[in-house]
Amino acid sequence: xxxxxxxxxxxxxxxxxxxxxxxxxxxxxxxxxxxxxxxxxxxxxxxxxxxxxxxxxxxxxxxxxxxxxxxxxxxxxxxxxxxxxxxxxxxxxxxxxxxxxxxxxxxxxxxxxxxxxxxxxxxxxxxxxxxxxxx
Numbered sequence: 001x002x003x004x005x006x007x008x009x010x011x012x013x014x015x016x017x018x019x020x021x022x023x024x025x026x027x028x029x030x031x032x033x034x035x036x037x038x039x040x041x042x043x044x045x046x047x048x049x050x051x052x053x054x055x056x057x058x059x060x061x062x063x064x065x066x067x068x069x070x071x072x073x074x075x076x077x078x079x080x081x082x083x084x085x086x087x088x089x090x091x092x093x094x095x096x097x098x099x100x101x102x103x104x105x106x107x108x109x110x111x112x113x114x115x116x117x118x119x120x121x122x123x124x125x126x127x128x129x130x131x132x133x134x135x
Contacts, residue, residue: 002109003075004036008123014130021133026074028129030067032122033076037065039121040078043108051092051102060086079109 006029018025041063048058057080065077080086093109095101107114 032125047105056085
């Protein structure tokens with residue numbers, strides 16, 4: 001299952017500004033990561049709707065994962081829970097010798113437009129927090 005992290009240009013400066021305004025960087029980070037998950041998950045569900053052989057892969061979509069902290073770095077899992085039936089998602093996204101890959105499913109998680117949108121969502125949440133604090 002891929003981890004979503006917070007990454008956008010100027011992130012360090014934004015964090016420094018929130019700290020200077022005595023804001024809660026941890027809470028803002030968690031909000032940004034959850035918003036990222038909430039953007040990706042419906043797109044995955046939409047693309048999985050055409051893959052209905054057993055329903056096991058669709059039921060393995062990570063929907064309610066929480067933010068994990070390792071020191072000062074936060075991340076959240078998105079995509080499929082491999083150990084809970086999501087192994088087929090790998091074959092769907094990358095294809096097999098007998099099966100063409102599902103590019104739309106792959107793009108729902110890893111696509112350039114998805115990653116751009118996630119960066120935009122995260123950046124907006126951090127700047128909204130700065131505006132909220134009057135900075």
